Amino acid sequence: MTPPGAAHDDVTRMTVSDPDREDKWMTEQQTLPRTERSPATAGAAITVRDLHQRYGDFEAVRGISFEVQPGELFALLGTNGAGKTTTIEVLEGFRTPASGSVRVLGLDPHADRARLRARTGVMLQDGGFVGDLTVAETVRFWRDVLPRRPQTVDEALARVDLADKAKVPVRQLSGGQKRRLDLALATLARPEVLFLDEPTTGMDPEARRSTWSTIHELVDDGTTVVLTTHYLEEAERLADRIAIMHGGRISATGTIASVVAERGSRVRFLAPEGVHLPVLDGISATTGDLAEYHLGADPAAAQDRLRRLLDWADTNRLVLDRFEVRSASLEDVFLEIAHAA
Amino acid sequence: MLLEHTLKVARLDFTVLLRNRTAFFTTIAFPVLLGGMTLGLDEGVVEGLPVGLYLLTGMLALVGFFVTFAYLTSLFTVRREDLVLKRMRGSLLSEVAILGGSGLTCTVIYVVQAAVVVTIGVVGLGGAAPRNVPLLLLTVVLTSIMFVPLAAALSGVTRTGESAQITVLPVLLVLAGTSQAAFPLGDMPELVQRLSAAMPLSPVVDVIRIAYFGRDFTDGTAPYPAVGFAESWSAAAPGLLLILGWTVVGVLFARRYFRWEPRNA
Numbered sequence: 001m002t003p004p005g006a007a008h009d010d011v012t013r014m015t016v017s018d019p020d021r022e023d024k025w026m027t028e029q030q031t032l033p034r035t036e037r038s039p040a041t042a043g044a045a046i047t048v049r050d051l052h053q054r055y056g057d058f059e060a061v062r063g064i065s066f067e068v069q070p071g072e073l074f075a076l077l078g079t080n081g082a083g084k085t086t087t088i089e090v091l092e093g094f095r096t097p098a099s100g101s102v103r104v105l106g107l108d109p110h111a112d113r114a115r116l117r118a119r120t121g122v123m124l125q126d127g128g129f130v131g132d133l134t135v136a137e138t139v140r141f142w143r144d145v146l147p148r149r150p151q152t153v154d155e156a157l158a159r160v161d162l163a164d165k166a167k168v169p170v171r172q173l174s175g176g177q178k179r180r181l182d183l184a185l186a187t188l189a190r191p192e193v194l195f196l197d198e199p200t201t202g203m204d205p206e207a208r209r210s211t212w213s214t215i216h217e218l219v220d221d222g223t224t225v226v227l228t229t230h231y232l233e234e235a236e237r238l239a240d241r242i243a244i245m246h247g248g249r250i251s252a253t254g255t256i257a258s259v260v261a262e263r264g265s266r267v268r269f270l271a272p273e274g275v276h277l278p279v280l281d282g283i284s285a286t287t288g289d290l291a292e293y294h295l296g297a298d299p300a301a302a303q304d305r306l307r308r309l310l311d312w313a314d315t316n317r318l319v320l321d322r323f324e325v326r327s328a329s330l331e332d333v334f335l336e337i338a339h340a341a
Numbered sequence: 342m343l344l345e346h347t348l349k350v351a352r353l354d355f356t357v358l359l360r361n362r363t364a365f366f367t368t369i370a371f372p373v374l375l376g377g378m379t380l381g382l383d384e385g386v387v388e389g390l391p392v393g394l395y396l397l398t399g400m401l402a403l404v405g406f407f408v409t410f411a412y413l414t415s416l417f418t419v420r421r422e423d424l425v426l427k428r429m430r431g432s433l434l435s436e437v438a439i440l441g442g443s444g445l446t447c448t449v450i451y452v453v454q455a456a457v458v459v460t461i462g463v464v465g466l467g468g469a470a471p472r473n474v475p476l477l478l479l480t481v482v483l484t485s486i487m488f489v490p491l492a493a494a495l496s497g498v499t500r501t502g503e504s505a506q507i508t509v510l511p512v513l514l515v516l517a518g519t520s521q522a523a524f525p526l527g528d529m530p531e532l533v534q535r536l537s538a539a540m541p542l543s544p545v546v547d548v549i550r551i552a553y554f555g556r557d558f559t560d561g562t563a564p565y566p567a568v569g570f571a572e573s574w575s576a577a578a579p580g581l582l583l584i585l586g587w588t589v590v591g592v593l594f595a596r597r598y599f600r601w602e603p604r605n606a
Contacts, residue, residue, distance in 0.1 A: 092431060094602075117433045128428030130353070130420075132360045141353050145346060145433055 044103075045070045045193055045224040046091060051100035053086050060086040062248035063100070068241075070192075073215070073225040075235040078245035079338050084228035085125055085197055087245070091226060092122050092195050104193060118147060121191035123182045125198050131171030135162055135181060138170055142185045150190045160184040161210055175202030183211065187218060194218060196227035200234060212237050232330050244337050251337040256330055263328035263336070264297035267306060269320040278312045280305045290322070346434050350442020351449070354416075358446065367412050368450050372404040376458035380465045388525050389563035390554065393466040397458065398553050399522030402545040404454050405484045406516060409447040413492035415505035416443060417599075422501060426601050444489035448482055455481045459553075472555030473573045480548045480577075483584045487541060490591030497598035516542040527562060541587040544580035551577045 046068040053061040061083040068074040076084045089095050090102055093109035093116065102109055107116050129138060139153045157163045160180040165173065173181065179202060186194060199215070200208040208231075215238055219225055229235055235242050236256060243253040252259045271277065271291040277284070283305070285291040293309065295302035306325065313320050358364045379400060385392035417440075420426045429439045455477070462468045471477050499508045517523065520542035526534050537543055550558045556565040557576040568576050 094427070094431065114433075114435070117431070122428075122431045124424060124428060124431070127424035129423070130357055130425055131423075132357045133353075137356070141349065142432065144349050147342075147433070 043070075044068065045072070045105060046074075046226065047101070047103045048087075048091070049101045051087065051090060051102060052098045053083075053090060053095065054098050060248055061090075064243075064245070064248075064250045065100075066243055066250065066253060068224060068226060070224050071219065071222050072240045073219050073227065073238050075239035075242045076226065076228045076245055077230065077232070077235055077242055077334065078228075079230065082245040083248040084245055088195050088197050088226060088228055092120070093117075118189070119192045121186035121189060121194045123179075123186040123194075123196045123199055125201075126178075129170040129178065129181070132169060134167050134169055135173070136166040138181065139184060139188070143188055146189045148189065151188060156184045156188055159187070160214060161207075176200075176204060176207045179203055180207065180211065183214065187223075190221075191223065193224045193226070196225060198228055198230070200229070200231065208234075232334055236330055244334060246337045246340065251340070252333060259333055260328050260330060262297050263333050264295055265302060265325060265327045266292055266294050266332070267309065267323070267325045268292045269323040272318050272320070275316060275318065278309065280308055295325075343435060343438055346438035347442045347445055350429075350434065350438055351445040354443050354446040355449075358450075364412060364416070367415075368408045368447070369454075372407055372454045373457055375400045375404055375407075376454075376461045377465075380461065383466060388527075388558070389556075389565060391466070391468070394462055394468045394553075396523060397462045397466060397468075398550050399520070399546055401455055401458050401481075401549050401553075402484070402520060402522050402542055403517060404458060405451050405481065405488065405545065406513065406542065408451045408454055409444070409485045409488035410492050410495075411505075411509045411513070413443060413447060413489060414495045414499060414509050415502050417493055417496035418499045418505050419502040421496065421600055422603050424603065430601050440489060440493055444486065447489070448485040451485045452478065452481055462553075471553045473552040473570055476552035476573060476577055477549060480545060480552060480581070480584070483581065483588070484545045487584050487588040487591060490588065490595040491541070493599040494591060494594035494597070497595075497600045500604060516540060519543055520546045522546050539583070541584070544583040548577045548580040548584075551580070 044067040046066075048067070049065050051061055051064050052059065064083075064087065066074070076087060078084050086095070090097055091104055091109055093104075093113040096110045104116060105119060109116055133141070135157065136153055139156050143149055143151070143153060143156070151159075154163065154166075157166055160183050162177065162180055162184065165177060170178070170181065179199060183196070183199060186196070196215070200211050203211060212234070215225065215227075219238075225238075227234075227238070239256065241253070241255050242259060243250045244259070245251065252262065254262075268290050270289065271285075271287055277287065277291055280293060281301070281304075283293060283296075285293050293305065295305050358368060376397060379393045379397040382393035382396060383391070387395040417426070420429075426439065430436065459471060459477075463470055495508055495512065496505070499505045519526075519537035519540040521537075522542065526537055529537070547558055550556070551568070551573050555568055555570075555573055557568050557572075558565050559576065559579065560566055
């Protein structure tokens with residue numbers, strides 16, 4: 001058994017949170033039944049190893065592996081059809097993996113779903129509401145189903161700013177309001193692990209911000225969160241670590257800083273007219289109005305390329321207008337991966 | 342936990358049913374209309390029975406078809422397409438509680454409807470009270486249970502709530518036609534009679550009439566022999582077994598055809 005002190009060493013968020021929360025976290029750890037903390041998965045809240053998933057002949061997920069630590073927010077990014085929802089649905093226990101292994105809190109999400117569902121919360125990508133029920137009735141129904149009821153209906157609605165909609169039939173809610181109701185339902189039981197499939201799709205900017213702060217609070221309280229999104233800003237705001245999926249595989253994973261650093265920095269300037277741009281170490285510029293070179297992840301090589309670019313400009317007596325060296329943004333990485341054939 | 346969850350789902354369904362006009366018509370208004378239809382029929386004899394009561398007992402079985410089978414086929418289809426079933430299945434609710442809760446609502450409504458229809462028979466048509474009320478009640482309950490998995494199976498091949506009307510209709514025609522609910526099949530060829538007798542609604546009609554009239558309608562032709570309270574149970578036994586048999590078949594079909602997630606997913 002891991003001593004409680006060691007348990008939160010690998011929870012980076014805990015090291016910056018206040019002592020009360022550390023105490024709370026330790027209490028939760030200690031109340032877990034021993035059998036559910038098998039040595040293979042001690043530490044990780046979620047473990048995915050070489051997961052494959054197919055629909056008929058179409059292989060939606062082609063061998064992915066990752067781990068999510070307790071208290072961490074892990075974001076799965078990718079274009080539509082990248083395999084995000086399929087992956088999260090395997091974690092939620094809706095589908096069994098075609099091959100590979102998946103563990104959530106040390107349990108098999110499909111085979112042990114009855115035990116696991118008391119400890120996890122699921123926010124579907126859309127739908128799942130009975131339109132004739134009011135917002136309050138919907139929350140009441142799902143609350144009544146729980147063995148423990150840590151929140152009242154009013155508290156749950158207030159948390160997602162839907163208190164004023166309590167008596168409105170769900171059918172009449174906007175898309176963003178439905179997403180917020182869904183978040184309220186997913187978190188009713190104060191789950192240890194929360195799965196959010198595109199939680200802010202269809203929300204206006206204000207609702208999105210308020211949802212982000214709700215998710216932040218949950219993570220601060222020690223909830224482990226896996227979310228899928230195609231909003232890069234959402235991942236930048238919320239995620240401790242990300243995985244960018246494309247074509248059923250993970251193309252990049254790690255903290256945003258490390259994913260971005262791997263792609264290296266780039267230099268950009270207004271392309272001078274009538275001049276052929278140089279090739280640096282076999283790397284040519286992408287051109288439009290702006291010429292851009294990828295300098296690569298190795299700092300020494302990047303510095304060398306940059307020097308030779310400036311030498312070329314001096315030799316040709318050029319002043320490079322709007323000259324800019326910057327590191328890759330998450331958007332750069334995302335688009336490069338999405339456009340890679 | 343299972344019972345509690347089943348009751349919660351049943352309560353949810355009842356709330357929704359009272360708010361939804363189509364559902365209200367299918368399960369509350371239409372069945373009473375079916376029973377009421379027989380009120381004008383106070384002359385004539387079919388199979389040794391007053392025609393009004395003959396039809397009324399047949400309608401008693403058909404009411405179960407509408408309240409349980411037709412309603413649930415549409416409900417399960419709509420809930421699947423709206424992802425409600427998926428959400429429920431992703432919760433602590435067990436599969437039995439999800440489907441059984443909706444079934445329970447129908448069972449309760451069917452029992453109440455049956456009481457209303459029987460009252461129409463006794464008061465409106467001047468018939469005697471049913472001879473074997475417990476048997477009648479048991480049949481109503483078992484029939485309702487039988488239709489739950491059968492409806493789940495049919496919903497699996499039904500695209501939308503609207504198309505449920507199309508998939509249910511042929512089933513209605515076959516079951517109503519073979520059950521002798523409205524007309525006897527005594528003049529049909531032997532093979533047709535035997536096949537008809539094996540269909541799901543046929544034993545329901547038979548056992549309801551045994552319970553209501555205290556006569557064994559499975560024994561030869563009219564006039565059918567009178568049976569006492571105890572004998573009516575044994576006369577009903579083969580029919581009850583057939584209802585249970587169809588329940589098992591329904592479960593097997595449901596395992597094969599029922600879907601938790603939208604058909605186009």
